[in-house]
Amino acid sequence: MANRIDEIDATILELLQERGRMKRSAVAEVVGLSVSAVSERMRKLEDRGVLESYHAVVDPKRLHFDITAIIRVSVDGSEHYPAFVEQASSMDEVLELHSITGDGSHVMKVRTKNTTTLERFLSRVQGISGVSSTSTSIVLSTFKETRALPTEPMDLFEYDEDDA
Amino acid sequence: MANRIDEIDATILELLQERGRMKRSAVAEVVGLSVSAVSERMRKLEDRGVLESYHAVVDPKRLHFDITAIIRVSVDGSEHYPAFVEQASSMDEVLELHSITGDGSHVMKVRTKNTTTLERFLSRVQGISGVSSTSTSIVLSTFKETRALPTEPMDLFEYDEDDA
DNA sequence: GCTGAAAAGCGGCTGGC
């Protein structure tokens, strides 16, 4: 029942979080196993849902996405939440959307090209029904931005996909 | 001087943001070019710094990272900023660190395993010199979490790496 | 900047431990 991430799995996860297109042969060399052993471990990590996905990251500045903002949104009445979440999630500018404790009901991370497009975006958000206020913080500098989690040997437990 | 992302480059970026380990041959099939043409475009996008990196994403829940928090930090006196940024960036729990406008001087996205580890993390942050207050919002649900930017044909301009 | 072909490298599979 309780599956396990051992030292080697932890290293594989670390390598792939850092270099998502790393070749199996290169991984094998680092961890000191054969390519087929690494392949099987990667396949199992994917099957178990530990390795969730792989993505390329594009440099926002090169594509002229010069504004990053953290926006707190207050949605009044939880009956408005589902429609708000659906509409906000579908907007390309919204990179992250979470419901939170504390001031406001939701927080979003947003990227747009400039202040004009940000302003238009904010208007659209404020137009969603239930949204009573927004509070925008513009990002001045980004010092760290990753999704990499620290990995160490540990037990895993079965986990129902539908809960995710 | 002004380089360009055409329709095909935009499609390649879109595909790779979505599926970071997609094979060149599969990309070639979608965009209707030969494998070598796609390879060369990918290489150039990497060289130009548009394709910045590739990463695997690990499911935090499977690794028992059950707490995500957005923490606003007030660092008093900008002379404390560099040391704060350096120390905070080096913490594994910190996935994102930005300086911002508005309340507080910085905001962090943090993942920890449970409330106990979150509490210990907050103590450490509050112990960094210059930190006068923190305000923590716990994430209840995450509805969207990506770094994918919308891609469309556009001109690129030269860009000094050192500015990044 | 693209194609197509040849050579090299990689990944999936099987059998054995």
Place this chain on the structure above:
DNA sequence: GCCAGCCGCTTTTCAGC
């Protein structure tokens, strides 16, 4: 769970347009 070997597929390189 791991390894080695085989074989098909993918990637790289290069000549030619």
